[in-house]
Amino acid sequence: MNRVRERREEQRDKLVRAAEAAIARQGLSSLKARDLAREIGVALGAIYNLVADLDEVILRVGGLTLDRLDLALSAATEGASALSPEQHLVVIATTYRRFAAENLHLWRALFEHRLPEDKPLPEWAVGNQTRLFRHIHAPLSVLMPEAKEVDRTAFSLTLFGAVHGVVAFGLEGRVVGVPADDIDGELSRLVRLVCVGLRRGRSGMNDQP
Amino acid sequence: MNRVRERREEQRDKLVRAAEAAIARQGLSSLKARDLAREIGVALGAIYNLVADLDEVILRVGGLTLDRLDLALSAATEGASALSPEQHLVVIATTYRRFAAENLHLWRALFEHRLPEDKPLPEWAVGNQTRLFRHIHAPLSVLMPEAKEVDRTAFSLTLFGAVHGVVAFGLEGRVVGVPADDIDGELSRLVRLVCVGLRRGRSGMNDQP
């Protein structure tokens, strides 16, 4: 009956939410099946009626995180038509930085989690990311009007990677000490420099590889 | 006696080398105390006469990896006086990419490994990284002649982070599909754009944070 499936999905949602909260609080490595079961008020074995395994839970949490990131980026660039592409890109970068800082553990989980190489990403989990690149793609089109589409797409990825790298280095505190407050400044410098390069250089054509 | 300490250090070196080989082959998560003991031909307990724990082993392997990276960068930029700062930076970036690709697991281990937050980095492990930034710092000084020193240092880190991010996204295959061959092209594009920005823009002064 439908009643049953509805409840099933509600339960699964509770499970995923509980996992999200757990990761947000303690980090991915502290996620335990027993904790989740207790949290949603069922026996240990029951969670395997809701999901195949913990990997699925983690992937679903990742989906939620990407959703929220997407939302944050959309909100930040709302009415972006008033912004220059440079400003637009700076806003994206700093919004990303803030999102990462405010969702540190969830954001890390996105990159820490690696599923056993034999089993592939389930299809419902694919394409969560792709959507994010459209945020970069739009302003980039203005800055690279004469570039080929593939080229723009490739560079979206590059730019995203670059911003991500700066944010990661900044937030992990892994490399020497980075004054956390300066990250936004550095991001904005980096993005603006690239934009200057795009405008005044050779339009970012990728010759001489 | 000295004989004893010598042997101790030889043994420890063997241990670390074995760990290096193990990580290189299988990745950090496959590193096992029992494997290491077997590999260097001692009993399990003996390795705790050589090191405090596995964390120490991993940190020492990380040190070796950073040493080799440093070496690779030095070799690649030897006689760099003939290169423009732009070319110099591009060489650094692509050398980094190649090193990461050729030492995938060891390179990953550098970032995956996180020691329990209560115990701090032992002092012999500090400052392994700092050294690397001098490679970036030199050409950057030419491109940012009028910037303050702190500013240049901060931007070294930013640039390194950006390059690292692009490489990481490229090599992890985490985000959609990146044609591996294009990474160097993208790196060179990114670096050259930044350089164009530095030369023609406002010298990378970091106003309007």
Added chain:
DNA sequence: TGTACATCAGTGAACGCGCGTTCACTGATGTAC
């Protein structure tokens, strides 16, 4: 050179812990008539 003793590298079984997943069973819920 030889002997008694101290040190400490080396041994490997056992400790201690953690934890994802399974499975035989139960009981509530829905279905058929």
Added chain:
DNA sequence: TGTACATCAGTGAACGCGCGTTCACTGATGTAC
């Protein structure tokens, strides 16, 4: 509405595995005389 039956969510003890680290003990090696 009531009864017999089927389904399957839910249970939680047990399985199975992995693994870092410790520790009481041994024996080789160096030291003192």
